[in-house]
Amino acid sequence: MNEVIQVIRQHRSIRKFKNAPLTGEQIEVIVEAAQMAPTSAHMQPFSIIGVTDQELLKKIAARSENPWIEKCGYFFIFCADLHRMMLAAAPDQQEKMGANLNFSYFYQTAVLSSALALQNANLAAESMGLGAVIIGGITGALPELDQWLELPDFVIPLVGLAVGVPDEFPEQKPRLPRSAVFFENQYNHDLKAQVERYDREIEEYYGARTNNKQKASWSGKFIAMLDKDLPLGGYTEYVRSKAFDLK
Numbered sequence: 001m002n003e004v005i006q007v008i009r010q011h012r013s014i015r016k017f018k019n020a021p022l023t024g025e026q027i028e029v030i031v032e033a034a035q036m037a038p039t040s041a042h043m044q045p046f047s048i049i050g051v052t053d054q055e056l057l058k059k060i061a062a063r064s065e066n067p068w069i070e071k072c073g074y075f076f077i078f079c080a081d082l083h084r085m086m087l088a089a090a091p092d093q094q095e096k097m098g099a100n101l102n103f104s105y106f107y108q109t110a111v112l113s114s115a116l117a118l119q120n121a122n123l124a125a126e127s128m129g130l131g132a133v134i135i136g137g138i139t140g141a142l143p144e145l146d147q148w149l150e151l152p153d154f155v156i157p158l159v160g161l162a163v164g165v166p167d168e169f170p171e172q173k174p175r176l177p178r179s180a181v182f183f184e185n186q187y188n189h190d191l192k193a194q195v196e197r198y199d200r201e202i203e204e205y206y207g208a209r210t211n212n213k214q215k216a217s218w219s220g221k222f223i224a225m226l227d228k229d230l231p232l233g234g235y236t237e238y239v240r241s242k243a244f245d246l247k
Contacts, residue, residue, distance in 0.1 A: 014170075017165060029124055030124045047078075047084070059141075063140065076160065077138065078158055078161065111158060156238075170209070171209045177198060
């Protein structure tokens with residue numbers, strides 16, 4: 001088995017870091033790896049913002065309720081970015097381009113490209129012996145986060161990546177069985193029994209792990225989350241405020 005596969009198979013989220021900042025070389029390697037991710041039509045519709053200001057890190061950590069943001073060796077924010085591609089256009093072209101960017105296709109492409117870049121960055125960090133945790137919860141800091149980062153229209157912060165020298169080695173969460181994820185030729189509609197078995201496995205994992213033991217199943221967590229009214233309309237309004245009137 002090659003080294004890349006070994007690093008992938010060892011993945012786990014690290015939320016406790018030693019007091020050691022990343023070197024400039026490590027940051028450069030991580031960003032370069034992110035930029036090497038494939039994108040549709042070579043669009044490259046993402047930007048990465050490294051946050052080094054301690055006060056800003058404190059505000060993001062507190063507002064999003066992710067304290068490890070403040071404690072990591074370096075914090076990256078991955079943004080969908082459809083602003084940059086319009087900069088060389090004339091004003092009338094920019095107006096037409098902006099209208100076309102409201103098609104969901106472009107927003108989806110920017111999100112997917114950001115995700116691919118994020119995974120490349122995460123893998124690069126882990127390959128150097130660093131630990132990392134992907135933080136989708138930075139959206140909890142919106143809309144203030146947008147203002148703090150001074151983002152233009154068509155640029156949206158999607159996810160954070162906290163990287164550092166690991167100070168823990170947590171148990172690895174079991175994944176869904178391959179037969180519940182990978183199908184050939186058509187979707188498998190007979191998955192309930194597999195999901196129920198996986199729920200029992202996750203319950204055992206949560207009950208036995210070293211830190212943050214809890215009584216929960218995989219399905220149970222999402223049923224509890226989604227079987228109620230969610231206060232997420234504000235996020236939709238935020239996306240629209242960034243000139244994305246998706247259609």
